[in-house]
């Protein structure tokens with residue numbers, strides 16, 4: 001199967017000389033859902049903008065459905081739906097007109113049945129005759145999604161789709177994504193939320209400082225990201241981890257007063273129950289317990305270090 005999006009050695013230097021993309025290579029397969037994770041300023045929006053033909057790469061090439069995004073802009077752009085991070089809507093336009101207009105931009109005739117389906121899926125049908133400036137922030141975001149879908153794109157880009165949106169919109173959005181997935185639409189989303197990537201992505205790409213650090217099947221990556229730590233404060237300190245507990249991934253901190261247990265949240269069992277039992281049998285008395293999960297930021301730091 002050939003990739004629907006092919007990115008070859010793409011670099012982007014902005015006018016001020018800042019290099020936001022430093023040689024990105026990436027193939028995106030038709031029908032897959034790829035989540036791009038990266039800290040602020042990593043280059044996610046720049047990468048999406050180059051694929052969508054909004055920003056021209058300084059060098060390298062990108063094709064979508066075999067069309068070069070610069071030379072064959074119109075053909076490539078027809079295949080793409082983009083839900084941008086910023087809300088850029090005409091305040092006085094009516095919702096339905098505005099959505100239909102977006103379809104017209106791609107030379108496609110109006111399709112009332114599709115418009116109704118898209119607006120209903122996004123809970124916007126009741127608002128179809130309202131002006132944009134009469135909508136809440138979340139509803140405006142829904143309109144952006146409707147506008148991106150109305151010309152039936154084969155590749156959909158969602159740039160931080162759920163940053164600051166409520167639970168309802170999040171649920172609606174996942175339902176829409178699920179339906180699009182069934183229709184074979186390729187979806188690329190950027191996000192800061194691991195749970196979001198975990199919920200829907202097939203593959204995860206990590207980008208940092210303009211470079212793709214890795215692209216990996218979600219399952220494999222989540223095994224690594226899913227680690228959690230339990231810190232067990234002991235009533236009385238110990239000099240070393242007792243031999244009876246050597247089967248656990250334990251380390252000792254705080255002058256022997258804190259046992260740190262690392263475990264995999266995705267494993268069938270965390271091992272916590274048996275650890276606590278074995279601790280008791282070994283005569284250890286606990287005073288307090290805390291758990292924490294490595295944040296995405298921490299994961300990036302470790303990935304960046306690994307790649308250094």
Ligand SMILES: Nc1ncnc2c1ncn2[C@@H]1O[C@H](COP(=O)(O)OP(=O)(O)OP(=O)(O)O)[C@@H](O)[C@H]1O
Nearest residue numbers: 014016018020038039040041042043044045046047
């Ligand atoms: N028009 C521009 N001119 C100069 N520099 C820019 C421009 N647009 C973006 N940049 C810089 O390029 C880098 C990447 O920005 P980009 O918006 O692609 O990051 P991002 O990964 O999407 O970040 P965020 O998660 O904060 O949205 C940043 O350092 C940013 O300041």
